[in-house]
Amino acid sequence: MAEKAKITVVGIGPGSLFDMTPRAREAIEHAEVVAGYTTYIRLIEPLLAGKEVIGTGMMQEIDRCRMAVEHAAAGKETVVVSSGDAGVYGMTGLVLELILQREKAERPIFGGTVAGVSAVNAAASVLGAPLMHDFAVISLSDLLTPWDLIKRRAEMAAAGDFVVALYNPKSKKRVHHIEEIREIMLKYRSPETPVGIVTAASRVEEHKVISTLADFTKEEINMFSLVIIGNSQTYVKEGWMLTPRGYGRKEAGL
Amino acid sequence: MAEKAKITVVGIGPGSLFDMTPRAREAIEHAEVVAGYTTYIRLIEPLLAGKEVIGTGMMQEIDRCRMAVEHAAAGKETVVVSSGDAGVYGMTGLVLELILQREKAERPIFGGTVAGVSAVNAAASVLGAPLMHDFAVISLSDLLTPWDLIKRRAEMAAAGDFVVALYNPKSKKRVHHIEEIREIMLKYRSPETPVGIVTAASRVEEHKVISTLADFTKEEINMFSLVIIGNSQTYVKEGWMLTPRGYGRKEAGL
Numbered sequence: 187m188a189e190k191a192k193i194t195v196v197g198i199g200p201g202s203l204f205d206m207t208p209r210a211r212e213a214i215e216h217a218e219v220v221a222g223y224t225t226y227i228r229l230i231e232p233l234l235a236g237k238e239v240i241g242t243g244m245m246q247e248i249d250r251c252r253m254a255v256e257h258a259a260a261g262k263e264t265v266v267v268s269s270g271d272a273g274v275y276g277m278t279g280l281v282l283e284l285i286l287q288r289e290k291a292e293r294p295i296f297g298g299t300v301a302g303v304s305a306v307n308a309a310a311s312v313l314g315a316p317l318m319h320d321f322a323v324i325s326l327s328d329l330l331t332p333w334d335l336i337k338r339r340a341e342m343a344a345a346g347d348f349v350v351a352l353y354n355p356k357s358k359k360r361v362h363h364i365e366e367i368r369e370i371m372l373k374y375r376s377p378e379t380p381v382g383i384v385t386a387a388s389r390v391e392e393h394k395v396i397s398t399l400a401d402f403t404k405e406e407i408n409m410f411s412l413v414i415i416g417n418s419q420t421y422v423k424e425g426w427m428l429t430p431r432g433y434g435r436k437e438a439g440l
Numbered sequence: 441m442a443e444k445a446k447i448t449v450v451g452i453g454p455g456s457l458f459d460m461t462p463r464a465r466e467a468i469e470h471a472e473v474v475a476g477y478t479t480y481i482r483l484i485e486p487l488l489a490g491k492e493v494i495g496t497g498m499m500q501e502i503d504r505c506r507m508a509v510e511h512a513a514a515g516k517e518t519v520v521v522s523s524g525d526a527g528v529y530g531m532t533g534l535v536l537e538l539i540l541q542r543e544k545a546e547r548p549i550f551g552g553t554v555a556g557v558s559a560v561n562a563a564a565s566v567l568g569a570p571l572m573h574d575f576a577v578i579s580l581s582d583l584l585t586p587w588d589l590i591k592r593r594a595e596m597a598a599a600g601d602f603v604v605a606l607y608n609p610k611s612k613k614r615v616h617h618i619e620e621i622r623e624i625m626l627k628y629r630s631p632e633t634p635v636g637i638v639t640a641a642s643r644v645e646e647h648k649v650i651s652t653l654a655d656f657t658k659e660e661i662n663m664f665s666l667v668i669i670g671n672s673q674t675y676v677k678e679g680w681m682l683t684p685r686g687y688g689r690k691e692a693g694l
Contacts, residue, residue, distance in 0.1 A: 207458065271565075273564040303525070307556070322597070346596030
């Protein structure tokens with residue numbers, strides 16, 4: 187059997203190579219095999235010359251990661267790429283689980299995760315300063331999580347006056363979830379609460395809208411969007427969304 | 441009056457230049473004035489030759505940011521640096537507020553935020569894969585936030601089964617807060633719940649411990665630590681902390 191190689195999970199950041207860390211870039215350049223969802227593979231195309239690429243559609247992600255683990259176990263230096271930070275709803279968990287499932291003798295070396303700029307941070311930077319205070323991150327995808335639990339989390343986050351960032355807010359098949367979340371938030375927050383929607387942050391097609399809790403679901407929201415709902419202190423001034431760091435500082439002007 | 445220049449807030453990432461994006465690096469290299477807390481200024485020292493540096497202690501951060509805004513208004517290209525992502529408990533909000541307070545004619549150009557790798561993502565990457573599911577980020581600093589609100593947030597996050605990341609978990613003056621948070625979490629979660637503590641992630645002195653909700657406050661925790669408390673599904677295997685992406689997948693092995 188060939189000498190085992192390393193498998194590393196790499197967060198490539200929100201999209202542009204300009205937002206990818208040197209550590210991530212080096213890991214990719216150093217790899218013989220690169221695995222990832224086709225959309226992400228396309229974003230890092232300039233780095234892939236001469237490499238073996240494992241890129242399939244989203245639905246086969248377990249198979250794709252398993253193949254990557256096998257390549258590494260067979261002696262090929264491998265990276266699995268994930269957009270944003272691979273450690274947030276990304277591939278790190280799956281890769282680690284697949285490695286640990288194997289007999290010890292059959293495991294590749296786990297090279298850990300190279301952290302990247304997370305989607306929520308990229309979206310916040312486009313909107314202004316919405317994450318200056320405590321926040322909750324919730325995915326509305328109910329593929330692997332019961333919808334009742336997701337709703338309960340939204341309710342708890344609303345009750346705790348967290349700024350709330352929603353991943354996977356809407357897809358072609360899943361259009362009503364976001365409306366239910368809006369209803370839940372409205373039980374606790376003013377209809378005027380600012381809501382920012384950022385689509386494709388840091389890519390050429392980047393697009394942002396700042397709306398309100400009452401109206402934001404009328405805006406275009408898709409699977410590349412991230413939605414950030416302000417807390418009770420968040421305000422909008424000249425097109426920027428701001429959550430003050432201190433409570434009671436909104437009126438004081440600082 | 442001189443032509444106005446731009447002020448940009450730059451997230452430098454967790455510490456190493458190797459974890460700073462090219463966009464952040466370029467913004468710093470391009471600036472004439474760099475403002476930031478002394479510890480962060482030291483981390484980017486190699487980039488500062490020939491620049492005017494505004495670096496004072498943490499307590500004067502409002503003055504420091506105000507000086508930076510004034511330099512930019514007076515025509516000097518300026519960046520304010522913040523560790524991790526400048527958009528999370530960082531300097532973006534303060535800089536934006538200070539700009540918007542000024543008369544329109546007196547304002548520098550706001551260059552926005554360059555998003556960086558956030559401390560929570562860096563810490564997660566060291567621990568394994570703790571953030572594969574919904575999470576809440578809470579700062580335990582009660583300098584600008586009432587302690588009762590912080591406790592309420594911890595309670596809501598616990599009740600919602602969020603993974604919980606704690607910023608500013610402990611300082612020399614503030615040693616009991618973390619114990620109170622532990623008590624709150626124990627009302628909702630097993631004493632065996634994994635808790636990861638990462639201190640100085642991605643710096644030479646990086647240090648990690650994986651403990652349990654029952655015992656973690658016995659470990660060394662300081663102002664450079666980030667604490668991540670698992671949800672009901674989080675487990676530890678061979679030194680890695682893992683939160684499965686799907687509910688009920690823990691037993692299924694995926």
